[in-house]
Amino acid sequence: MIERVAFAALAPQVRADLIYEQARAEANESLWQAVMTDINPPEPQGERRPLTGEAGLRSLLVLLGGDLNPRPPLAAATRPPDTVTPEGDAGSRRDRQPRRWDSSANIGYAETIDAAASRTGLPASVLTAIIHAEAATDAGGRWQTMSRNPHSSAAGLGQFLTGTWISETERRGTWLHAAAEARGWLDAGGRLLASARSPLLALRYDGTAAIQAIADYAAHNLATLQDAGVAMNLSTPDLARGAYLGHHLGARDAIRFLRGQMDPSRARLLLSAQIGSVAAERRIAASGDPVAAHRAWLTSYIDRAVRTIS
Template structure:
């Protein structure tokens, strides 16, 4: 939820873009609820904005707030976020048996998240990661509102993970500094990098806030997936068998980081590391129960993460 102070800091074009995104979101959610035939959900108001401005719907509340500030953008000035760059990603593969042409995202399968379909398709076309694979990774990572829509402002209270991709602060900064990524180009365009290509201290807060921009998050999920898949292929992991293989390998890279993902796929993590990760995911008591059942920490962690990945990463749901 944006407040008056944050709104006043936006440029006219950014305010216009905010109106566009709110209107697009409400239209998509309204159509989805109407298709479900749920009268209660169809008449529900936007939670973020109805709480902030006298119970009005999201778009009405936003326009009212801008009007009170004398800052409603003129018609015809709504702008999209900048298109993603088509520069090659670092270490981009020369060949791949699975490309975006093998896979078509069915927008209506996104349900209340249909507003993100164009961003996912752009990211898929740019990086070669199948669009349905990207959709399934986002679906597994992002927090959800009551209507099933992905919460672009989700934050993990136990870590610095934030946004649709639940990127840790350090990982997000690394992607901004990695040549060839969408985020690197955007950071350069905004003047957030120094002459050495590193994020400046004064720009760090602005860069990390960009995790809550769905376009930036989706594009960075795709770039991070592409980089992780390349690393996995270099250590001999076959990630190109089919779209599901691509999606699950990319998710493991996103969830574990490329180093641990490679170990997991090539035999398993060492017991100490596996025990630590399992306890962080399911809690110490449940981790102990699973460890006793499996006989060792490596197998216990493998069983849990394999089961979780099989349940959550299903690209066919979006095809």
């Protein structure tokens, strides 16, 4: 079974802190979305914008450092069926190093990760790599379902931003869509009801919901990268790098990143959001270019994060 922390069981001060952080995050959401969404607006439901050009496995591996040769758990009655189908999310890294992987500390999540992997066709180790790169941990290395980023709206094991969590809920075929539909949280057109916004966002703190959403988002991002001409082989490290790049940047920014088409102002914004403006400006000054500084930091982080798992 998966360990879950019921919101009602938390100490009053902890609950108050969570409520305050949620309110503060939502108050700052418009600013954060200017960083993570406005330049990268979500695509219409059911459509995929045609992308041109090529970004092959060689570019992917070179860019990513590879070698070329609280909420209460979902009630059982509303658990969505295992339906399949599959932009970025990442809490502030503050230049931290990826933690060493200790599978025994998170063995309680194995069953859920395996189920999500089976449902989406992704290796369980790929999902584990994404969770491990995103989730906060305690002193014993255990992932913290109640973690949230004080610098953005990112929360839970997958550090999903508010906007991404909602868009994944409204995307047909996802586990979240089925869960929301079963709970009556969507209107006739599949859009989230205003009254369901708070309980839906609270599901980011549910381990099962977060893991299933990570799997759907990873499968969707990998499919989008492949549709854009990014050819990836089936080795776990390559898939994990590609999946995490998509999770971190969102598919369209990931494509720009791989093609070397990231706008300098966008790169500066993303790097500052991840490691803080002071550290970002220091790296930019050292490299002489925001795009190069962002690329160097992100490729190094992804390579180290994936290596801790594989």
